Amino acid sequence: MAALTLTIDGKPVSAPAGTTVLEAAQDAGIRIPTLCHLEGVYDVGACRLCLVEVAGSNKLLPACTTQIAEGMEVWTDTDRLRKYRRMTLELLFAERNHVCSVCVSNGNCELQALAWEAGMDHVRYPYQHPQLEVDQTHPLFGMDHNRCILCTRCVRVCWHIEGAGTKNVAGRGADCRIITDLNQPWGESDSCTNCGKCVMACPTGALYYKGVTTGEMVRDRSKLEFIVTAREQKQWIA
Amino acid sequence: MDLNQLLAIKEKELASRKPYTLRVCTAAGCLSAGSDQVKKQLERAVAEAGLSEQVEVRCVGCLRLCCQGPLVHVDPVNELYQKVGPETAPALLERVRGGAPPLEKGDLQHPFFTRQFSIVLANSGVVDPERIESYIAADGYRALHDAVIEMEPREVIQAVMASGLRGRGGAGFPTGLKWSTVAKSGGARKYVVCNADEGDPGAFMDRSVLESDPHSVLEGMAIAAYAVGAEQGFIYVRAEYPLAIRRLRMAIEQARRLGILGSGIFGSPLNFNVELRIGAGAFVCGEETALMASIEGRRGTPRPRPPFPAESGLWGCPTLINNVETFANVPAILRNGAEWFASIGTEKSKGTKVFALAGRVKNTGLIEVPMGTTLRTIVEEMGGGAPGGARIKAVQTGGPSGGCVPAELMDVEVDYESLTRLGSIMGSGGMIVMDETTDMVDVARFFMEFCKDESCGKCIPCRAGTVQMYGLLTKILEGRATARDLATLEELCDMVKHTSLCGLGQTAPNPVLSTLRFFRHEYERRLRPERHVASAVQPVTG
Amino acid sequence: MDRLKLATVWLGGCSGCHMSFLDLDEFLLELGQRVDVVYSPLVDAKEYPEGVDVCLIEGAVANTDHLELLERIRRCTRVLVSFGDCAVTGNVTAMRNVLGPKNAELVLQRAYLECAQDNPMLPRAEGIVPALLPKVVPVHEVVPVEHYLPGCPPPADRIRAVLEALLEGRAPALEGPQLKFG
Numbered sequence: 001m002a003a004l005t006l007t008i009d010g011k012p013v014s015a016p017a018g019t020t021v022l023e024a025a026q027d028a029g030i031r032i033p034t035l036c037h038l039e040g041v042y043d044v045g046a047c048r049l050c051l052v053e054v055a056g057s058n059k060l061l062p063a064c065t066t067q068i069a070e071g072m073e074v075w076t077d078t079d080r081l082r083k084y085r086r087m088t089l090e091l092l093f094a095e096r097n098h099v100c101s102v103c104v105s106n107g108n109c110e111l112q113a114l115a116w117e118a119g120m121d122h123v124r125y126p127y128q129h130p131q132l133e134v135d136q137t138h139p140l141f142g143m144d145h146n147r148c149i150l151c152t153r154c155v156r157v158c159w160h161i162e163g164a165g166t167k168n169v170a171g172r173g174a175d176c177r178i179i180t181d182l183n184q185p186w187g188e189s190d191s192c193t194n195c196g197k198c199v200m201a202c203p204t205g206a207l208y209y210k211g212v213t214t215g216e217m218v219r220d221r222s223k224l225e226f227i228v229t230a231r232e233q234k235q236w237i238a
Numbered sequence: 239m240d241l242n243q244l245l246a247i248k249e250k251e252l253a254s255r256k257p258y259t260l261r262v263c264t265a266a267g268c269l270s271a272g273s274d275q276v277k278k279q280l281e282r283a284v285a286e287a288g289l290s291e292q293v294e295v296r297c298v299g300c301l302r303l304c305c306q307g308p309l310v311h312v313d314p315v316n317e318l319y320q321k322v323g324p325e326t327a328p329a330l331l332e333r334v335r336g337g338a339p340p341l342e343k344g345d346l347q348h349p350f351f352t353r354q355f356s357i358v359l360a361n362s363g364v365v366d367p368e369r370i371e372s373y374i375a376a377d378g379y380r381a382l383h384d385a386v387i388e389m390e391p392r393e394v395i396q397a398v399m400a401s402g403l404r405g406r407g408g409a410g411f412p413t414g415l416k417w418s419t420v421a422k423s424g425g426a427r428k429y430v431v432c433n434a435d436e437g438d439p440g441a442f443m444d445r446s447v448l449e450s451d452p453h454s455v456l457e458g459m460a461i462a463a464y465a466v467g468a469e470q471g472f473i474y475v476r477a478e479y480p481l482a483i484r485r486l487r488m489a490i491e492q493a494r495r496l497g498i499l500g501s502g503i504f505g506s507p508l509n510f511n512v513e514l515r516i517g518a519g520a521f522v523c524g525e526e527t528a529l530m531a532s533i534e535g536r537r538g539t540p541r542p543r544p545p546f547p548a549e550s551g552l553w554g555c556p557t558l559i560n561n562v563e564t565f566a567n568v569p570a571i572l573r574n575g576a577e578w579f580a581s582i583g584t585e586k587s588k589g590t591k592v593f594a595l596a597g598r599v600k601n602t603g604l605i606e607v608p609m610g611t612t613l614r615t616i617v618e619e620m621g622g623g624a625p626g627g628a629r630i631k632a633v634q635t636g637g638p639s640g641g642c643v644p645a646e647l648m649d650v651e652v653d654y655e656s657l658t659r660l661g662s663i664m665g666s667g668g669m670i671v672m673d674e675t676t677d678m679v680d681v682a683r684f685f686m687e688f689c690k691d692e693s694c695g696k697c698i699p700c701r702a703g704t705v706q707m708y709g710l711l712t713k714i715l716e717g718r719a720t721a722r723d724l725a726t727l728e729e730l731c732d733m734v735k736h737t738s739l740c741g742l743g744q745t746a747p748n749p750v751l752s753t754l755r756f757f758r759h760e761y762e763r764r765l766r767p768e769r770h771v772a773s774a775v776q777p778v779t780g
Numbered sequence: 781m782d783r784l785k786l787a788t789v790w791l792g793g794c795s796g797c798h799m800s801f802l803d804l805d806e807f808l809l810e811l812g813q814r815v816d817v818v819y820s821p822l823v824d825a826k827e828y829p830e831g832v833d834v835c836l837i838e839g840a841v842a843n844t845d846h847l848e849l850l851e852r853i854r855r856c857t858r859v860l861v862s863f864g865d866c867a868v869t870g871n872v873t874a875m876r877n878v879l880g881p882k883n884a885e886l887v888l889q890r891a892y893l894e895c896a897q898d899n900p901m902l903p904r905a906e907g908i909v910p911a912l913l914p915k916v917v918p919v920h921e922v923v924p925v926e927h928y929l930p931g932c933p934p935p936a937d938r939i940r941a942v943l944e945a946l947l948e949g950r951a952p953a954l955e956g957p958q959l960k961f962g
Contacts, residue, residue: 046697150701768924770854772926
C-alpha cells in the first residue's frame, strides 16, 4: 500500500493509503476525542466528537470514517471544534438521566471523562428527564437506558465480533432504544450467548455486570482487543 | 419490440381516438374530491346517450388547478370544467351537442395556465396513466428506442450534460456529471434508483408525476441504465402514495409485457428491470444513503459520505440515484435535443421546475415554469395572490430544509443559486405562500418539530439538538424566553448545521435561520427582559 | 483589610457538600481570618443579608422556599457558586422529574401514604411546609450563576481551590478531573 503524507495539527504524519484520519492521528500520538469509535468494529461516524477541520473543505469531517489523502492538512483542536465538542457533550447529558453520583461507572466512564476534558462544568440546556427503564432480567448483566448514549457499540460488537445479532436499535430520534431481539426482556433472549461483549464495549454505565455498585463498574477491553487482533492479524496477544 | 411495432401501437391508438374527449383528472387531489364517481357517471351517461362512438371518457392525470377539482377537460373545444360533481357531470354532454353545460368553467387564459411550460408534466392530464398505449401515442418510449439503437452510452451522457439538467430533488447536482461518474465507476454490477420518497410537508410534485405519467419515469430510468451500464432499477416510493404505487405497478407490468423492460430492449444489448420498494413512514429515508440502507433491508439511517453512491451504493456497487422529476425530464431531452432544453431557464439553472403551490394563495395546485420565473409572477400572477386580498408576507420554499423569502424580495428569479443566496433552497418544489396572519416563529417551530420527529437518531447534534431547538422555539412563542435564550438558539443552529451527519440535521436549522434573517422582530418582540444579570466583575476583597 | 462576606446555603441538597466544606480542616482556621460568614446553616443567622460577596449554593431548586430564597440571594450577592452536583445538574434531587408532570404528588404519596406505617398523612402546614415545585431544576435554570463547583460532594481540595481563587480576586479555573461530576 502506498504511504501518504499529511499534516495533523501542523505535524507531518505518514500512513498507508486507506488509513482513516483517526488511525493516522493515533499512530502519530495525536489524540482525537471519540465516543462511538471502538477498536475492532467498523466506524459509523455518529457521535461527531471526532470531527476535524480540513484545509480546502468548508465541511467538518469525521476523522473515524474519513480516509487520508496526500497533502491533507488536518486540524483537530481548534476553538471551533472544542466549542462544538462541548455542546455535543452537553446535549448528551441533557438528553437522558446521567446521574454520575449514583452510577456504577462513576469514575470509570468515557462520557464523564470526555466531559471534564472538554471543560464542561455545567450543562446549559434544560434536562429532558425522559422516563426510561432498567432491564435486570438477564442473570448476569443489566441494561440501564437512562445512561445509554446510543453509541451503538454494543450493537456492532454483538453483530460483528460475537456474531449473535442480539442487540439492535429500535425507534427513531429521541425515541431510539437499544433492544434485545424482537424488543424482549434481555433475560428472554434466544440469541444472546451471554458472552458479555456488549458490556465490555459500553462506554458508560448503561450496560454493567450485576452485583456492582456505585463506581465499581470496571471494564476489561483487552478481551475485545484480543479477539479482534486474533481475527485480523492472526496473532494471539498475551 | 422494435420501432415498427412501437409506431404501430401509436398509430392504432391515435386511430382509435374519438371526435370528443372528456379528460377526467384522477390524480389524488381530484380523486379525493370524488372524480372517480364523476368518471363513472360520465361513462354511464355517454353509454345511455348512445354517444360511445363520439365521446371518449379518459382518465388522466393532474390538470393542475387542484383547488377547483374535480376537473374535466373537454377536447377538441379546449375547455376546462371545474368542481364537476357526479350528479352534474352528465351535463357535460351538452357541450358535445353544441350547447353550454351549466357548469363552472375554468379560465385557461389565466396566467396560472398560460405561464406554465410543460416538460415534465407534458403528458399529465393528457395521457391515460393506466394505459401504456396512451403513453406511446404521445411518442412515449421513442427516446429510449433511439438512445439504445442509435446512440452510444457516452453520447447519451453527453446529451444530458449538455442539457444542463440538475438534480430536481433539491440539491441541484449536475445530472450529467452524476451519470458520468457512475458510468466510469468500475464494477460488474450497477444500479439505478429513483427517489420517490417525497417527504417534504406540502410537496406533491413527484406524487403527481407518478400518478399522471409513470412511464416517463420508467423511460428516464431505462435511458439512464443504458448510459451508466446498469441492469437493475429500484423505485423507492413512500407508502403514503398508494395510487402512485398502483399506477407504477401497472406501468411496469405493461412495459414488461411489451418487452420495453426486460431483456434485449428493442433488440439492443440493454437488459433493464425495475422493482418497487415501498417506504415505511420515515422522512429520513429520502436521504440517499438511508434510502439505500432501506432497500437493502437494513435500518434506514444515513452514513457518512464519501464514499458517494456513484462509487459505492447499493450493496457496495456504483449506484445512480436521481429524483422522480429528474428522470421525467430525460425522455424529452433526448427527443428534443440538449440545446432545446438548455435554451430554457437561466444560465446556471436550465429547463423547468415543477412546484406545488399551496398555502395562502387563491390558486393552489401544480405548476411547471421555466427556471428564472420570478416568485412574484408565480405567487401574484399565477397564484392570484392571497385570498381576501390579504397582504402576502413570505413564500416558503424547500420544506423543512428551506427558508422563507419575504414579500419584498419576491422579484427574485427562481433558480438554484438565487434562492440559496437568500438563505432558502429550491428544494424539491414545495412552495407555501404565507400572508400577514402567519406567525413566522410558529412556522419555524412547525418545521423544527417535523425534523425532531423525523430525526433518525443516529447522530447527537440532530437527535438531541432538534429537541433543544424545538424547546427554545416553544419558549420564545410562549413569551417565556430572554435574549440569552435567543442567543442559545442561534448558537445551536450553527452547531447542528455544521456537525450533523446528514442533510436532515444539517438543514433543520434553516427555517429558524431564515426567519431570523428576515423576521427577527417577530422573535425579539416576544422576549422578556432578564430578571437578573450575572456579575461581570470578580469580587476583590479578602 | 476588608473581609470577604461569605454565605452558604443548602436548598434541595443532602448537606453533604457542607460536610465536605468542613473537611477543609485546618484551612477553616485560615478562612476564618479572611471571611465573614454572614449566613449559613453553620452559623446563627436568621435572614439572608444584603451586600454578600460570595454565596456557595448547595442543592437543587425543589420547593417554593428554595425559589424565594434563591431570588433573594441573587439580588443580594455579587458572586454565586453552584456548589455540588445537585446545584449544578439537579442530581439525585431531580430524579423525581422522570415521573412526569405529577411527579411531586407521586413522591409525596409514596413516601407519606403508601410507605407510612402509622398514621399515613400528607404533611401540610400553611406557611411552614413549602410546596414542591413541579420540576426540580439546577440553580442556573432559575438565576444566572458565576461559577460552578461540581462533585458529589466536591472534594475539599476542590472547594479550597475555588475559595482561594475568589479570595485573591481571581476567577476560579477548575479544569480536567477537577470538573468531574459524581
